[in-house]
Amino acid sequence: MDSFEKRLNEAADRVTVALDALLPRAEGPESQLNSAMRYAALGPGKRLRPFLAIECGRLVNADERGLLRVASALECIHAYSLIHDDLPCMDDDDLRRGRPTVHRAYDEATAVLAGDALQAVAFEILAHPDTHNRGSVRARLVERLSRACGPYGMVGGQMIDILGERQELDISIVTRMHRMKTGALISYAAETACILRDVEPQIRRALEGFAHDLGLAYQITDDLLDATGNAADTGKAVGKDAGQGKATFVTILGVEGAQDRSQHLAAQAKDHLEPFGARADTLKEAVDYVINRRS
């Protein structure tokens, strides 16, 4: 394991420990709900969004305790979105990160509720005074996250994605879909640094540009993995997009075109980090990791 992956895993472990303390214990007559939330949020995962929030926050010297809470909230939102995406009425997946999806391990009703509850917990974590001593900062963290995961962000993008199975989308709508579905939350992860600390406009623009390009490169890589990866590596079903006749970057640009696009975006993402010099080396490695990952 190279030093970047070690650093990624260390952050993932810290977030898992924090979430273990923040999520409700599996007790009481509702324990099945709490157990399903923990199954989804504490299970294996790269914790890429939390990692981005932590690393971007460190670039601007944000408080470590606040960063860990922001990272935990991000993982709750991500886990909730995966639970609901996997439902039979959505992508209908049985496997996620190599394990049964929540509605397979529990049942559909529990999966719907566990996703709902994880969304609520994410906002509770951000709004709590432990996240930042200024209420206006906490409120801003909430406001921007709700925007990133609501109808203008993640959930809106998922709606376009589903409708895309029934009608042909052009490249501009596919780009918009990904920008909302995956990009908004990745952008938010980087933006939290600028909320936790007052930063200069130049720094804000650098982090925003970085997050934008990385988010899109991430999704193109996802499409490539679905088209060319295998289930053993990815831990989930592959070849689903083509089977469903879904428009993706790969069906529109072809495998090579999509690879070119993701390389180009990766280079651009790293360029945005130049103002930080060597302090941003870990984030630059994160870019390579994102586009070269096999799962």
Add this chain to the structure above:
Amino acid sequence: MDSFEKRLNEAADRVTVALDALLPRAEGPESQLNSAMRYAALGPGKRLRPFLAIECGRLVNADERGLLRVASALECIHAYSLIHDDLPCMDDDDLRRGRPTVHRAYDEATAVLAGDALQAVAFEILAHPDTHNRGSVRARLVERLSRACGPYGMVGGQMIDILGERQELDISIVTRMHRMKTGALISYAAETACILRDVEPQIRRALEGFAHDLGLAYQITDDLLDATGNAADTGKAVGKDAGQGKATFVTILGVEGAQDRSQHLAAQAKDHLEPFGARADTLKEAVDYVINRRS
């Protein structure tokens, strides 16, 4: 229509107008999502939780614009919970307020997403600077709402409710279930007054006690309506609890016992309002309205 119902309807209309402006327009490739959100949140409904927030807020002279935003956020959460509760994997209802449920009017995937998005929008509304000029107040509104609708509140209660279809619950667990499922959000509606304004401990305790008793009386009435009402009045399927062998206040206490209990709670709820004198007359009428309603 008596003057209380007129006042209730006026508040409902104001909240609907506010929500119409706050919810995303049904435009763009994701318009089906926004359309479903609007269908659920702007359709007919008593808007009881928003009404309680507005009336309690007026008792402590809270700012009207902030109250209307809090009321709108409450209705978003309530609408989201109804959409998800009605899903085939949950209560599997085709009818809600006399109209097709969201998954019948649209489809299941859209219903899951519309609920998810309405939850996010609720927090966005609260966290926005227009709700209150102090960030700490906005953060507190978010923190308490997320608590009231997360695993310790509404969603946790819904989990117990579903599990109750498969096993017998005793009166203490049924009470706990209702306290979480319905009571937490009703309590929150009253509590927002104490967050928006700094109030004395005596006032806070009065509003908390009022909300607690009203919430339970509300749910007992729901159980009574399911057992003794008809679909034409209630606008939804009735007799479902007994059909599913579910423990409710009616199956445990009997119809008369449940009626007694709800009368007792109603009297107690009104007693809590004594410190406000005649200024709380509307809220006292609201208590009678809740336990005497036929839908």
